[in-house]
Amino acid sequence: MEPEQAQAPKAPSVPxxxxxxxxxxxxxxxxxxxxxxxxxPSKLMAPDLAKSIVGxxxxxxxxxxxxxxxxxxxxxxxxxxxxxxxxARTVIxxxxxxxxxxxxxxxxxxxxxxxxxxxxxxxxRLRYFSTKRDGNKGWFELTLQAGDAKIVxxxxxxxxxxxxxxxxxxAKDNQLLVDDVTRTNLMRMDEAETLVKAAxxxxxxxxxx
Numbered sequence: 730m731e732p733e734q735a736q737a738p739k740a741p742s743v744p745x746x747x748x749x750x751x752x753x754x755x756x757x758x759x760x761x762x763x764x765x766x767x768x769x770p771s772k773l774m775a776p777d778l779a780k781s782i783v784g785x786x787x788x789x790x791x792x793x794x795x796x797x798x799x800x801x802x803x804x805x806x807x808x809x810x811x812x813x814x815x816x817a818r819t820v821i822x823x824x825x826x827x828x829x830x831x832x833x834x835x836x837x838x839x840x841x842x843x844x845x846x847x848x849x850x851x852x853x854r855l856r857y858f859s860t861k862r863d864g865n866k867g868w869f870e871l872t873l874q875a876g877d878a879k880i881v882x883x884x885x886x887x888x889x890x891x892x893x894x895x896x897x898x899x900a901k902d903n904q905l906l907v908d909d910v911t912r913t914n915l916m917r918m919d920e921a922e923t924l925v926k927a928a929x930x931x932x933x934x935x936x937x938x
Contacts (some may be wrong), residue, residue, distance in 0.1 A: 745917040753833030753846035753847040767827040767888035781816035785809055825880060829892055834873065836880045845875035852879075853900035853907055855893075869894065869914065893918070 751757070754764055788809035792802045824919075825838035835844035852874035859867035869884035873896050882892060897915070902909065 734906050734926045746935075752835070753849075754828050754830045754835045754846050759830065759832065764828050764830045765888060765891065767829060767882075767886050767892060768824065769822055769883075769885055770887055771823070773885050774819060777819045778816065778823075781819060785812040785816065788812060822883075823852075827880065827886065827888075827892065829895060831895070833894075834880060834892075841877045843880060845878045845930070847895075847899040848903065849875035849900050850896065850903050851875050851905065853896060853905050853911065855907075856916070857914050869918070880917055 788805040792805035792809060821839050828835045833844060833846040834844055854872040856870045857867055871882045871893060873880045882889060
């Protein structure tokens with residue numbers, strides 16, 4: 730009898746935890762028309778870019794004046810670095826695009842990209858940042874997270890209201906617990922939307938009369 734040949738080792742099976750390459754925003758059969766592209770408008774980004782450049786130039790010049798006091802030079806240099814950071818942040822935000830469908834969300838930016846399907850949403854948070862003491866002027870920041878994937882959007886984003894509505898519905902469907910700050914901010918946005926609709930209705934009826 731011939732000796733038994735040694736069996737070749739079997740290839741290791743691929744674990745089921747390997748991430749799928751399927752785009753959660755555009756699964757098979759989903760067309761481009763079903764995906765909404767959101768971005769930050771240039772007319773809002775331009776003033777921020779201009780402010781950061783002007784601030785950088787002023788602080789940079791002051792920091793380089795030889796006769797200036799050392800403490801003023803160091804302070805100006807520190808402010809110049811802050812303006813550099815602000816400029817870079819504005820550029821990244823201006824270039825960023827968010828793609829949203831009823832299936833998922835994807836962020837594309839200079840720092841890379843991330844995406845997840847809506848059923849994976851595990852964190853929903855809404856914050857408000859005021860630029861005045863009375864709180865009447867400011868912006869909202871929406872944070873959406875699924876595991877390690879996190880997407881942050883500001884209310885200056887074109888389509889922010891749609892994104893908030895979709896993610897809010899999925900947060901309810903996924904039975905996510907939201908903190909008191911998020912709950913208060915959602916109520917604030919609901920009240921603002923009600924006031925806007927009431928004002929629009931009043932103008933419409935006023936025009937008819």
